[in-house]
Amino acid sequence: MSKAYSYEGIRLKKYPLLSTVVVIVFQGAFTFLMTQVGVGAGSAVLFEKTNCLLALVSSIFLCGSYPLTQVYQHAEDARRGDLTLSLRLGIRGTFVFAGLSLMLGAGLLAAVYWWRHEVRHLLLFLLATGPVLLLFSRWVMAVWQTPAAADYEHTMRMNQVSSVCMSAAFLAILLWP
Numbered sequence: 001m002s003k004a005y006s007y008e009g010i011r012l013k014k015y016p017l018l019s020t021v022v023v024i025v026f027q028g029a030f031t032f033l034m035t036q037v038g039v040g041a042g043s044a045v046l047f048e049k050t051n052c053l054l055a056l057v058s059s060i061f062l063c064g065s066y067p068l069t070q071v072y073q074h075a076e077d078a079r080r081g082d083l084t085l086s087l088r089l090g091i092r093g094t095f096v097f098a099g100l101s102l103m104l105g106a107g108l109l110a111a112v113y114w115w116r117h118e119v120r121h122l123l124l125f126l127l128a129t130g131p132v133l134l135l136f137s138r139w140v141m142a143v144w145q146t147p148a149a150a151d152y153e154h155t156m157r158m159n160q161v162s163s164v165c166m167s168a169a170f171l172a173i174l175l176w177p
Helices: 002-006 016-038 049-065 067-080 085-115 119-145 152-175
Strands: none
Touching (some): 016 049, 016 085, 067 152, 085 119, 119 152
């Protein structure tokens, strides 16, 4: 699916809603569930209500972070005829959309941890992702002052910090049940 996104012959990137749905479903919930299948989880685990909600959380997180990866490419995407979600939303709209999606994902994750009586996991997640919230907030303020701050360097920094912090959160959760 990743190839279909940018491949000249298909170029899903031209279709903002279709490409977004494809990315968030296949890189989110589908990957979450297939990873569980890969480690031998049975259908009782896969289709358990809170597990399905966790799959949804992974898609919602992608729905928030995915447009941020496009925000610096608006001129190039427009030149190529690609109408990405970020281009449709505009720079500020992309940040608002991302913030709302990420808050929704975090809220749902918190609710699932609460329902599963996994408060420690919730606290570990919140602690580990605090730097992401701080960096995102600073980036939003910079973009509001100077739209040119929606650039490649800031995008890659956000991706790096987010990846490290999310990995640390889930590693801590695995090691400290």
